[in-house]
Structure formats: C-alpha cells, structure tokens
Amino acid sequence: MEVIEAIQTRRSIRKYKKGMIPDEDLKKILTAAQLAPSAGNKQPWRFVVVREPEKINELAKIANNQMWIADASVVIAALAMDKGSPEIYPKWVERDVMIAVEHMVLAAWSLGYGSCWVGAFSEEKVKEFLGIPENMTVIVLLPIGIPDHKPEARPRKPLSEIFSSEKYGQTLKI
C-alpha cells in the first residue's frame, strides 16, 4: 500500500478477529521500527513483543480493563531507555520512540493489520509484569491484530488552523 494511501486510510482499530500474524509479516513490522530515524541515530527504543494469549489478556486488564486488547494477535510494549544513560539524548529519548511506533502502525496497516496506540495503563504494573527495568519508561502499548471493524475517520482540524505561512498566525494559502 502506498504511503499516502496508508496515511489517509489508517484508523485506530479496537476490534480484532482472532488469528495469528505470520512471522514473516511481524518481522516486517518490527523492522519498520528498527529503521526509524532518531536523534544522533541513538535508537533509544526497546520493545517487548507479547504473543501469548494469556499474557495479552493480562495486559488488557493492566490497561484499565480495555478488554478489546485481549483479542489482539500481538501486543508490543514500547520502551524509552533510561534518561540517565550516556547512550541517549535525554530530550529525544521519549520522542524518538514515537517515531518508531508510528512506523510499526503504518507498516502494519499497509500489510492489512490494525493497531491502536494505548496510553492508558498502570506503568508500574506493566513493568512488573514484563520484567522491565525500573529506569526505563513505558511509552505505549501497541496491540496489533486483524481488523474486525471499519471506523469512520475522526474529525481533523482544517489545514488553515494548524498551518501558518512564513510567520505564526499568518494564513497559508495552498
């Protein structure tokens, strides 16, 4: 699927058909994160890939009982490395994780899978459950699965509201 089409048609998917994502496809999705740009190429991201159904069910509970997550084929916990680490740029560590996750979202969508950024969860419980070091930050849980609904596009602010031309607040004519 073309980039522009993927961006236009992508939806946050919160209902999945039961089924596996073949390793071949999953590897493409993970590689999309691996190839994301990052400040100074520090690649300050780590991920835990959860595929065992009982574990996914537990993550759904930890994510404020959003039980639709339990039907995902995979849940990926996206982590930012320790802000005190000399290997990273503190200002960019959380930001860069965002880029890598959206690469997975778009790659998954282009292969026919749906996903949804999940930010509501107990970070402490996710860390305990997945054995994540205390000094890392859990940025997001990303369930990925086979879409079982087709949500309408959510409303978007018009280009004229979010874009200015040459100076902030000056109308962009395009």
Add this chain to the structure above:
Amino acid sequence: MEVIEAIQTRRSIRKYKKGMIPDEDLKKILTAAQLAPSAGNKQPWRFVVVREPEKINELAKIANNQMWIADASVVIAALAMDKGSPEIYPKWVERDVMIAVEHMVLAAWSLGYGSCWVGAFSEEKVKEFLGIPENMTVIVLLPIGIPDHKPEARPRKPLSEIFSSEKYGQTLKI
C-alpha cells in the same frame, strides 16, 4: 511508493537541488501531518511553513549555522501547543508532534522529496523570528527539498538487541 519500501529506503537528506515543491505535492505532505493520530485526537500540533528563500537562509543560521538547510525548498517549524492548555494532554503534546512530523517525512519521501529532522537550533531565536507564542515548544525544524545526494543507510542495532519476547531481555526468535 509503498510504505515498507519508503521506510526501508528513507534517508536523512542534507543536500538539496534548488527548486520548488509544487503546491499540489506540498499539500499532500501537510495533509499527512493533519491525518496523524494523537492522544484523544487532540491534534496538539501547529506548524509554520517557511518558503521565502531569505527566511530559510535565516533559519539555517539560527539552526547553528547548518547552511545546507538554506537550499531546502521549504522549512516547516513543528510546534507543540502550550502544556498548560486545557485543550491538550500535557504528557502527549510533544510526543504527538513527533508522529505528525514523521508522517510528513514519509509522505515527502514517497513523493520523491528528502527531509531531515533538525533539532539543533536556538528555540528562542526561532520563536522570535517566526512570531511563535512564548508558551509553545518548537520541537523540530523540518527542511524539505529535492535530494542531491544518496546517503548510505546508517547502521541499525539488530532486532535481537531492541526486541524481547514475552519478557524484557528474553530472546525474540523470528
């Protein structure tokens, strides 16, 4: 261009041929940001699109004299809204801007344009120069232009280093 191909072939482009980006293409790139997902669909991003060559030249100076920026066709300043605003989620405001910017990076690349995340600049000077309100954060300057070099891929950490399976630190076999 396909999503996976765009992600695989994308490079940070720091050398541009002189030339304009037609409005039709620029609009597709801006729309890619508009359509990005955000926490609670708050769309906490704003952008200033700079196309006047003298202004772009000035931004290159403000960006620690990275004068290669001066050859870009467009520079987009990406802003996060006021963290104190009731319209946004403070935790997500900067993060969400990252998603929107990477949508532009990939959309531009798919249309044949190169770009580069630029994080090194005097935020104060960018704000003053573009008339950006004090309470917003300048996340990044994104020059976009016609590529005039083909950089090699930067090294990436192996999947086995960045991905764990089921528990943090447990080897992912894929």
